[in-house]
Amino acid sequence: MTDITLAVALPLLGAFLLPLLKEPALRWLGRLLGPVLLALTAVIIAFNWTALETPYVVALGNFAPPLGIAFYIDTMALLFALAVPITTLLLWPGINDEQAVRRESLTLLLVASLVGLALSGDLFNMYVFYELAAVASYGLAAGSGSSAGFVAAFRYLLISALGSVVALLGIGLIYFTTGTLNLAHLASLSDQLANPQGLAAFAMLVIGFGVKAELFPVNGWVPDLYAAASKRVSALLAGLASKLAVLVIVRVLLLVFPYEETRQLLLILGILGVISGELAALQARDVTRMLAWSSIGQLGVVFIAFSLPGEAGVVAGIVVALHHLVVKSALFLLADKWGGAIAALRGAGVRSKLAAGLFVLFALSLLGFPPLPGFWSKFLVLSGLAAAGDPLQLMAMAAVLIGTVIEGAYLLRVVVTLYSKPDSEAPPMKHSLANLASTGVFALALIGAALFVMPLWPPLSDMGKTAANTDAYIETVLADPEVKQP
C-alpha cells in the first residue's frame, strides 16, 4: 500500500475526518492526526522515489490516458511533492484554540492539492487542484481574525478568482482547439497550438496560475496578505504554494508551448517582477512587507531561470525555487516575532543571538554569498543567461545583478539594525521554541545543501534532463497505440 495516489488521498481523508475528532475526549487524536498523516505522506513519496527507475504513469481509475486522468511520476514531480509534506510539517499550525480543527483541516487540504499539482499530468485536473489550493489558502489567510486580515484575504480572493477565471478560459481555449486535456496528448498535438490563439491561451494560463506564483502583474495581494496573516501561513504560501504554481506553468511551457515567444513572455514578466519587487522591498519599512516584496523579486528570478531553454533552464529553476522555498519560509518564521517596523528591531540581535545568527545566515544565502546554496542558484541563472546571450537575456542578467545589490541594501539594513545598540528598554522579543526549531531545520537543510553540492549535482542534472525530454514524456504516457488514435 505505497501507491503514490495515497499521497493525495491520505491528506484529503484526514481533512474530512478531522472535524469528527473535535470533541474534547478525541481532540488529542485529532491533534496527532495531521502531523502523522503528513509524515506518512512524506514516507510514501520518499519510498516511491527510491523505487523509481524510469518515469511512469498512474492511470487513475484504470482509464488509460488520455481518456482518464493520469499522474506522471518523474523525479521532478517527486521532489516537489516531497517538499510539500515536509515543509508543511515544519510550518504546522500548532495553536490549539477553538478554530484549530478548521485550520488544520484547511492545511491538510492545501497539502493534498499541492501534492496533486506536483504529480498531475492533466491540465484540467491541475486546475481543480489549483482551485482547491486557492480556496484553502483564502481560509487560512482569513483565519488570523484581524480586520486587516479579512480585507487582505478578500482582496486576495478577488484577484485569485479573476485569475482562476482567466486560467479556465485559457484551458477552454486549448480544449476547443485540440479536443484534449492530457498534457502528453497536448504535447503531441502542440503544432495546433503554435498560433496566436494558442499563445493567447498560454498567456491566460500564465496570468491565471501566476496569481499564486506571485507573477508580476497579478501579485498586488502579496504584501498586505503576508503582513496580516499568521506568519506560518505566509511562509506556507510564499515558500511552498508559489513553487507548485510555478511548476504547473513550467510543465505546460516545457511540454505544450516550447517556443521562443512563450519563453520571452516568462522572461519579461520575470524581469519586471525582479525590478518591481526589489525596489518595493527597499522602500518597505516593515519587516514582513519587505520579505513579501522580496519574495516577489525572488519569484521573478525563478521565472527568469525557467525561461532558459532546455535542461539548463529546468535545473537552474529547480535550484532557485527550492532555495527560495527554504530561505523564505525560514525568514517568515523569524518574522513572527520580528514582524513590525524595522526600526523597532534595534538591538534585537543582541537579545536573541541564535535567531539573529539564523537571520544572517539566510540573508547571506539569499544574497548569494558563496559557498551558501544561494550563490549556486544565482550562478546557475547568470551563467545560463550569459550562455543564451540575446539582448533580452543580457537585460535579465542586469536585472538579477541589480536586484542582488538592492537585496543587499535592504537585508543588510535589517542585519545592522539587529546588531546595533538598543536605545531603550524595549521588551525582549522571545521567539517561540517551535519557530526556532523549524527555522533550525531549514538552516540545516541549507548548510547540508552547501556541503553536498557535488554529490547533489548529478541527480539534479538527471532530473532536468528527464523533465525537459518531451518525447519521452509523450512516449511514456501514450505508450498504448490504441489510445493515441481513439
Next chain:
Amino acid sequence: MMRSVATVLFLGGLTFLLLVITNSLNFGQPPMLIGEAIRYAAPENVGAGNLVTAVVLGYRGLDTLGELSILFAAATAGGLVLGTAHSRAKQASGFILRTGADLMFPLLLVVGLYIVIHGHLTPGGGFQGGVVLAAAFFLPLLARPGESLNHSLLSVVEGLAGAAFIGIGVYALAQGEAFLTPLFDKGVLGELVSSGSLPLLYLAVGLKVGSELASLLMRLAGDDEVTS
C-alpha cells in the same frame, strides 16, 4: 478619476482581446478527440446510462473528489470566518409558513434522494440532489427561527460521506487496481442497480454536499449555536 479611467481602459482592452480570440476560433467543428472516444468507450467500460456520470465519476473521478474538497474547503473557510455565534431576534412565524414548510420537507427529501440515486441513469446526481437535500433541511429552519439542526450530526455525516468516497477509491487500490477504479459488476445498462460502485460514489457525494450546504446555510443565517 485616474482609477476609473484605468478600469475602463483595462475592461475595454480585455473585451477587445476576447472578441478577437473568439472571432478567430473555428466554431461549429470542434475536434472532439476525447469526447468521441469516451462516447464510444463509456457504455461498455463504465456501464452508466448517463454518459456525463461516466465522465464525472469514472474517467474524471479524481476531479470530482477535488470539487468535493473545494466545497469542503469553502465551507470550512466560511466557518472559520463566520465561526462565532450570533444571536438573532427570534420572531415566531405564522401557521401557513410553518405548515407549508412541513409539507415541503418530505417532498424535497424524496426528490433529492431520487436525483442522487438515479444519478448514473438520468441527468442529475450527487451535487444537484445534495443541494435539494440541503434545502429540505434548511426550509423548516427558515420557517421556525430559533430552532437549529444538530451541528455535530451534520459534521459526522459530512466527514463520513467524504471518507466513504475516498474509502471506495482506496478499496480499489487494495484490490490491486488504481485509485478510484469502479468496482463491482457493471450490470445491465439502464437498470437502477448497475454501473458498479458509481451509485455509491454519488450517494457519498449527495450526502456530503447536502450536509455541507445545510450547515453553511445555517451559519450564514446566523444560527450557529455551536461555536467550534
